[in-house]
Amino acid sequence: xxxxxxxxxxxxxxxxxxxxxxxxxxxxxxxxxxxxxxxxxxxxxxxxxxxxxxxxxxxxxxxxxxxxxxxxxxxxxxxxxxxxxxxxxxxxxxxxxxxxxxxxxxxxxxxxxxxxxxxxxxxxxxxxxxxxxxxxxxxxxxxxxxxxxxxxxxxxxxxxxxxxxxxxxxxxxxxxxxxxxxxxxxxxxxxxxxxxxxxxxxxxxxxxxxxxxxxxxxxxxxxxxxxxxxxxxxxxxxxxxxxxxxxxxxxxxxxxxxxxxxxxxxxxxxxxxxxxxxxxxxxxxxxxxxxxxxxxxxxxxxxxxxxxxxxxxxxxxxxxxxxxxxxxxxxxxxxxxxxxxxxxxxxxxxxxxxxxxxxxxxxxxxxxxxxxxxxxxxxxxxxxxxxxxxxxxxxxxxxxxxxxxxxxxxxxxxxxxxxxxxxxxxxxxxxxxxxxxxxxxxxxxxxxxxxxxxxxxxxxxxxxxxxxxxxxxxxxxxxxxxxxxxxxxxxxxxxxxxxxxxxxxxxxxx
Amino acid sequence: xxxxxxxxxxxxxxxxxxxxxxxxxxxxxxxxxxxxxxxxxxxxxxxxxxxxxxxxxxxxxxxxxxxxxxxxxxxxxxxxxxxxxxxxxxxxxxxxxxxxxxxxxxxxxxxxxxxxxxxxxxxxxxxxxxxxxxxxxxxxxxxxxxxxxxxxxxxxxxxxxxxxxxxxxxxxxxxxxxxxxxxxxxxxxxxxxxxxxxxxxxxxxxxxxxxxxxxxxxxxxxxxxxxxxxxxxxxxxxxxxxxxxxxxxxxxxxxxxxxxxxxxxxxxxxxxxxxxxxxxxxxxxxxxxxxxxxxxxxxxxxxxxxxxxxxxxxxxxxxxxxxxxxxxxxxxxxxxxxxxxxxxxxxxxxxxxxxxxxxxxxxxxxxxxxxxxxxxxxxxxxxxxxxxxxxxxxxxxxxxxxxxxxxxxxxxxxxxxxxxxxxxxxxxxxxxxxxxxxxxxxxxxxxxxxxxxxxxxxxxxxxxxxxxxxxxxxxxxxxxxx
Numbered sequence: 001x002x003x004x005x006x007x008x009x010x011x012x013x014x015x016x017x018x019x020x021x022x023x024x025x026x027x028x029x030x031x032x033x034x035x036x037x038x039x040x041x042x043x044x045x046x047x048x049x050x051x052x053x054x055x056x057x058x059x060x061x062x063x064x065x066x067x068x069x070x071x072x073x074x075x076x077x078x079x080x081x082x083x084x085x086x087x088x089x090x091x092x093x094x095x096x097x098x099x100x101x102x103x104x105x106x107x108x109x110x111x112x113x114x115x116x117x118x119x120x121x122x123x124x125x126x127x128x129x130x131x132x133x134x135x136x137x138x139x140x141x142x143x144x145x146x147x148x149x150x151x152x153x154x155x156x157x158x159x160x161x162x163x164x165x166x167x168x169x170x171x172x173x174x175x176x177x178x179x180x181x182x183x184x185x186x187x188x189x190x191x192x193x194x195x196x197x198x199x200x201x202x203x204x205x206x207x208x209x210x211x212x213x214x215x216x217x218x219x220x221x222x223x224x225x226x227x228x229x230x231x232x233x234x235x236x237x238x239x240x241x242x243x244x245x246x247x248x249x250x251x252x253x254x255x256x257x258x259x260x261x262x263x264x265x266x267x268x269x270x271x272x273x274x275x276x277x278x279x280x281x282x283x284x285x286x287x288x289x290x291x292x293x294x295x296x297x298x299x300x301x302x303x304x305x306x307x308x309x310x311x312x313x314x315x316x317x318x319x320x321x322x323x324x325x326x327x328x329x330x331x332x333x334x335x336x337x338x339x340x341x342x343x344x345x346x347x348x349x350x351x352x353x354x355x356x357x358x359x360x361x362x363x364x365x366x367x368x369x370x371x372x373x374x375x376x377x378x379x380x381x382x383x384x385x386x387x388x389x390x391x392x393x394x395x396x397x398x399x400x401x402x403x404x405x406x407x408x409x410x411x412x413x414x415x416x417x418x419x420x421x422x423x424x425x426x427x428x429x430x431x432x433x434x435x436x437x438x439x440x441x442x443x444x445x446x447x448x449x450x451x452x453x454x455x456x457x458x459x460x461x462x463x464x465x466x467x468x469x470x471x472x473x474x475x476x477x478x479x480x481x482x483x484x485x486x487x488x489x490x491x492x493x494x495x496x497x498x499x500x501x502x503x504x505x506x507x508x509x510x
Numbered sequence: 511x512x513x514x515x516x517x518x519x520x521x522x523x524x525x526x527x528x529x530x531x532x533x534x535x536x537x538x539x540x541x542x543x544x545x546x547x548x549x550x551x552x553x554x555x556x557x558x559x560x561x562x563x564x565x566x567x568x569x570x571x572x573x574x575x576x577x578x579x580x581x582x583x584x585x586x587x588x589x590x591x592x593x594x595x596x597x598x599x600x601x602x603x604x605x606x607x608x609x610x611x612x613x614x615x616x617x618x619x620x621x622x623x624x625x626x627x628x629x630x631x632x633x634x635x636x637x638x639x640x641x642x643x644x645x646x647x648x649x650x651x652x653x654x655x656x657x658x659x660x661x662x663x664x665x666x667x668x669x670x671x672x673x674x675x676x677x678x679x680x681x682x683x684x685x686x687x688x689x690x691x692x693x694x695x696x697x698x699x700x701x702x703x704x705x706x707x708x709x710x711x712x713x714x715x716x717x718x719x720x721x722x723x724x725x726x727x728x729x730x731x732x733x734x735x736x737x738x739x740x741x742x743x744x745x746x747x748x749x750x751x752x753x754x755x756x757x758x759x760x761x762x763x764x765x766x767x768x769x770x771x772x773x774x775x776x777x778x779x780x781x782x783x784x785x786x787x788x789x790x791x792x793x794x795x796x797x798x799x800x801x802x803x804x805x806x807x808x809x810x811x812x813x814x815x816x817x818x819x820x821x822x823x824x825x826x827x828x829x830x831x832x833x834x835x836x837x838x839x840x841x842x843x844x845x846x847x848x849x850x851x852x853x854x855x856x857x858x859x860x861x862x863x864x865x866x867x868x869x870x871x872x873x874x875x876x877x878x879x880x881x882x883x884x885x886x887x888x889x890x891x892x893x894x895x896x897x898x899x900x901x902x903x904x905x906x907x908x909x910x911x912x913x914x915x916x917x918x919x920x921x922x923x924x925x926x927x928x929x930x931x932x933x934x935x936x937x938x939x940x941x942x943x944x945x946x947x948x949x950x951x952x953x954x955x956x957x958x959x960x961x962x963x964x965x966x967x968x969x970x971x972x973x974x975x976x977x978x979x980x981x982x983x984x985x986x987x988x989x990x991x992x
Contacts, residue, residue, distance in 0.1 A: 012853070013853060013854060014853050014854055014855050015853040015855060015856070016849075016850065016851050016852040016853025016855075016856055016857070017850055017851055017853075018799065018800055018801065018802045018851040018852060018853075018856075019719070019802050019804075029759075029760065185584075186584060186921065186924060186925055187581075187584035187585050190584065190921055230927070230929045230930055231924060231927070231929045232929070233929050233930055233932070234920070234923060234924035234928070234929020234930065234931075234932040235924060235929065237920055237924075237929075237932035237933060237935075238917075238920055238921055238924055238932065241917055241920060241932075241935070242913075242917065245913050245917075249909055249913075253909075
């Protein structure tokens, strides 16, 4: 069969015999498919290139991978971790799960594959923020390259962290928000709303960022050229409905699996309650100081957009950037891991620069502003080059040291070889969840009453993690209280230098 | 007055719904039933697990497909748009146009109908408006006589014979016409006055293979009650988002009940409407596509009356489902031949649009009940039919799918200019429950009275309150013609 005949045959099979083979719409559809195929190939190629460039590992990524392992293994604590943690939230976990399913048969690493795909996707969004045309798009790529000279951005770009997934909804929101100001198409509002909704499942940083950006976007609707008052009501609904629904859904899922809608939020509230103002202020100062040059640059660029066509978007993005910084600094200061913080900082920072510089560069009258932007960017780069703090190191530790599983079982086996040990909290579950499912009962939550009921039926131990604010709040928490004071029905079997405690429950009578 | 009383109804040259299922379909049904019973005796748990898996997967595919269509319509709006200013620039001569208006027990709405049709902006000498009145409908016949209608109106009396359906009346109405184009309006319709001219220009701009131009439908009384609000939201989604998505893919389009502007020669060539099919519009759209003709969507609206009575709404909706099933069965009588004619792509569209709509409406109550039972009682019996992947798909359909469609209804309302109705998107699940009830009613009726036409009651203008915003919209679009 010749090529032409094969093509005809494929057309017949696909489009049917009812319509002429040479119909114009077939050509149009096939043309579109070809364009799509070219983009898909380019995407694949860039993903392969990014994958082969390598990644640096971070604790958060390792921990996330263990949650996914637990989910794939059908462990209950995996399901609990999926819905009950704002630090290792649902969207990164679910997408990592999908990536693992695809990557493992191909002999790849799920996290690396996910990050590579997301970064290429993000790049495509960043490039499309520029004005149309090949030169402008190329300039976009160059600017992204320049931004990677910032040590903070370069480090973030290199990490193998599933939280990178937040970049996609965030860039979708930014890109469609920018498009809306230009064309005012309904689809852009829908995409902004949906992306904001997805960000709700990306942890506290995502929730607060989307809240701020949606609020500002809604306020800017008043200046719309095409919307009537009646339309604005509907557009507001379209913008906010996904956000509200996703928030309600996250609480519902948590309630369904944990029996409590608030566990992720309670952690934040507990931490805020116990933190001292002095420590909080000091932490904030240190963390914010590390990012001040980049922030100052972003703010300066925001100012440069005044009285330009991108003024509204400049203000929108810089406000988003500030809200991420504030959220991240506050969360980390109260020892709550700000999921996806560094990725969001990097993406918004890069988006601000790409949008502003490429737009200014393309209009000759903004030559002075272009030069100003480049100077500000250069100064910021010099500022960060002096001191290159590793943001990941400054964040709350996520994968602390722990005793080995074999050491714990050997302690139990001395007199109670059939006994099992309950391992509460998410981080402890990630460490011991796979250590021998028959001996280690990992659980994200811990209820004293439930533990005692169970301990009356079998010999149980309780492995209490260190009371250092990483696993649970250091005050007003049942585990903190046990760690300090024990319980009349618990006997301390061993305590490690790192702060881990192994308690034996004495309620069981054989 | 043209009297068609003695016109005999002729058999047509295409598969009709006169016989609901043909012999092989009957035997296939029996075989399936026996197979299901046998499998159930062998191991009912595995059988239910497999069925559940298949339905859940279909649900997921169907949901993704619909979202894809909606996204296409949002990003790739391909309706043929004709500006009012262009109407008289491009043509000085207009072709003869036949307007068919089937009426049954519509004496109440007749005055407003005539007023609306008189507002059509089209040369009177080129217009032939035929009111198709059933022979036994004395009330409407008397009302038409009392109105002493002049040209271009005429009354065609449709003989009282079986089946007593709208498509049969329309077939009678076609006879003896030399028009180039033909359109159907319902008794309560308020087409935009320039719609006929826009349709003609749309044909001028379309390739030869386009044989039908479908105008968009929406309601002039959406704010009458909660039912009409939800109905308006659903219509907005169907005509403003779903059909344009199909149009963008050049897929077969199930036509709406009115405001489809046909090329008369093509309509006659394909045999007109199936008189036994109670959604003849859907059938004729598919049949035209199968014969190599296409439908396009035009950016002009016909304002209809949303049925404000739950009882009559269920009657209307059950007829639609019954007709969809009839259409599905007729078009799958020769499945392989149909697949060859349509191709894999269009055959999949047909299965997902027609088959998927029916299946989802019928199966929804089962899954809602299971979900409710699981939430309330946490029954392990239910959990065992949702292992791993099926559970994941089910969760996506439940939490993502349902919200997505309710949300899309809200988006469609904004697009249609009914922004104030967006909140009613949240009520859509209750509306879907009503749709499922009606779907089951229609399915059962298909067995007992397959050709019975459940008449939609139309209310006189004062009973169906026009929404202020809609009046403004209509006025804006009709302004040049006042």
